[in-house]
Amino acid sequence: MRFLIVALMTMFGLHPQAQNDIQARHSRYMDRAEVRHLDNSATVTANSARPLAQAVTALSKEYGWAIDFEDPPYYSKYDLVDDTDAKWRAAHPREKGVTVIAGDTFQNQFPVTSSAGSSPAEEEHILDTLVSDYNASTNPGRFSVINEGEGRFAIVGTHVKDERGQDQAVTPILDTPISIPAGTRNANTTIETILNALTAKSHTKVAPFTLPQGALAQSQVTVGGQNIPARVLLLQTLSATKMKLCWHLYYDNDVQMYGFNLLPLMKAKYDASGNRTTDFVR
Amino acid sequence: MQVYVPGYCSFPAQSQVTVQSCVTPATETTAVEATVFTTETTFNQTIGDSANDSFNGSTVTEGNAAPGQDTCWFSGSAGPRYTGVTGGSWTVAGGQVVGQPNHWGFDYVGWTQTAVDYYRVQDPAHGIALPCGFTGYQSLTKSCPSGTVTYTPSVGNKLTAQIEQTAVVNCRYDMNNSACQTITY
Numbered sequence: 001m002r003f004l005i006v007a008l009m010t011m012f013g014l015h016p017q018a019q020n021d022i023q024a025r026h027s028r029y030m031d032r033a034e035v036r037h038l039d040n041s042a043t044v045t046a047n048s049a050r051p052l053a054q055a056v057t058a059l060s061k062e063y064g065w066a067i068d069f070e071d072p073p074y075y076s077k078y079d080l081v082d083d084t085d086a087k088w089r090a091a092h093p094r095e096k097g098v099t100v101i102a103g104d105t106f107q108n109q110f111p112v113t114s115s116a117g118s119s120p121a122e123e124e125h126i127l128d129t130l131v132s133d134y135n136a137s138t139n140p141g142r143f144s145v146i147n148e149g150e151g152r153f154a155i156v157g158t159h160v161k162d163e164r165g166q167d168q169a170v171t172p173i174l175d176t177p178i179s180i181p182a183g184t185r186n187a188n189t190t191i192e193t194i195l196n197a198l199t200a201k202s203h204t205k206v207a208p209f210t211l212p213q214g215a216l217a218q219s220q221v222t223v224g225g226q227n228i229p230a231r232v233l234l235l236q237t238l239s240a241t242k243m244k245l246c247w248h249l250y251y252d253n254d255v256q257m258y259g260f261n262l263l264p265l266m267k268a269k270y271d272a273s274g275n276r277t278t279d280f281v282r
Numbered sequence: 283m284q285v286y287v288p289g290y291c292s293f294p295a296q297s298q299v300t301v302q303s304c305v306t307p308a309t310e311t312t313a314v315e316a317t318v319f320t321t322e323t324t325f326n327q328t329i330g331d332s333a334n335d336s337f338n339g340s341t342v343t344e345g346n347a348a349p350g351q352d353t354c355w356f357s358g359s360a361g362p363r364y365t366g367v368t369g370g371s372w373t374v375a376g377g378q379v380v381g382q383p384n385h386w387g388f389d390y391v392g393w394t395q396t397a398v399d400y401y402r403v404q405d406p407a408h409g410i411a412l413p414c415g416f417t418g419y420q421s422l423t424k425s426c427p428s429g430t431v432t433y434t435p436s437v438g439n440k441l442t443a444q445i446e447q448t449a450v451v452n453c454r455y456d457m458n459n460s461a462c463q464t465i466t467y
Contacts, residue, residue, distance in 0.1 A: 252360040264369045
């Protein structure tokens with residue numbers, strides 16, 4: 001009887017071990033990365049499909065750091081894992097199913113001083129350490145840190161695994177030079193114009209996924225030019241908005257699309273009892 | 283010594299002090315303004331008090347009264363998990379509501395069209411049933427000479443955006459009323 005059940009489940013794509021693996025992975029995921037403060041150091045612990053992005057988000061919120069994050073375009077079985085729901089698979093036996101990035105746990109310890117929240121040099125050193133340690137881990141992708149100036153950094157994907165499991169260098173998509181007409185527009189329209197031009201030039205869809213539309217609608221931006229990296233145009237746009245924002249560019253190979261997400265900058269505050277809250281950096 | 287007057291900013295209780303009182307709204311109502319970006323809704327708010335004071339020119343700023351919730355997100359999604367409002371601020375009777383006394387706005391509520399399209403297709407395959415959505419709890423403060431005063435209840439104003447199979451529903455539950463817009467999409 002047990003054999004029959006297993007055979008039927010396998011026939012409909014419901015391999016029990018695969019479903020167990022998915023459930024076990026989901027149970028390990030953390031809602032958010034944890035930052036723990038020690039005497040002269042701190043640790044960040046993450047577990048998600050994108051553990052580096054989760055760790056970066058936690059550090060950004062802890063110290064109020066502006067850190068942009070950009071996935072590389074993962075595509076191989078070495079960087080992705082099946083995430084197809086068993087019931088959906090049974091109802092759609094001929095369809096491809098879905099994947100997620102094969103991230104798991106990542107922990108990093110870094111030295112920290114009392115000025116960590118305000119020293120770009122210390123921030124850069126910590127981010128370099130974080131990314132170096134991540135790149136030495138078994139998690140997907142390889143990344144590098146870009147100093148974007150004025151205390152702002154980007155962590156960008158530089159390598160994925162190919163179908164043979166070898167490292168393959170990729171050009172960060174926001175390095176793509178694009179051309180948009182110079183002009184004054186509101187920030188929503190400007191970002192849409194940049195992403196449309198980037199999509200056309202890179203042949204990879206880059207679409208606005210999460211945007212603070214109200215703040216963008218209130219900001220007028222004058223940008224444009226010929227063959228300018230998309231990253232530069234986005235930085236010029238954000239510098240003109242009324243909020244402090246950073247972007248997270250998340251790739252989903254199932255739809256072969258980057259979701260462009262603009263997030264408000266936040267910083268942790270601790271009261272006398274050590275209770276933690278976060279507030280917007282304005 | 284500080285004297286705290288409910289509904290007012292604090293001020294020193296001294297003789298011959300020029301009192302810079304700070305009247306805060308006692309009421310706020312919301313109304314659907316328009317559909318924008320195909321799947322999002324703008325809301326237009328009216329604030330007031332029993333004395334019919336003018337709040338024109340003051341700044342309304344949002345914060346999070348409580349963490350937001352997101353039932354569409356999955357780890358590895360093309361977007362981040364919704365965790366709350368984005369911290370916007372508005373000038374009363376200014377910006378997009380210029381010429382409308384004691385109005386502020388617009389407050390944008392909803393998922394982007396990209397997110398709606400994405401979650402409708404991807405969520406079921408990842409084991410997440412539709413409808414799904416986000417809920418935020420928006421606190422609002424008004425600028426005063428001596429700082430800011432929160433005028434919303436401690437639970438905040440609830441903002442919701444739900445993705446259904448053939449529609450999206452964006453709602454704003456305010457202090458004194460609520461408004462929802464169902465967009466067939």
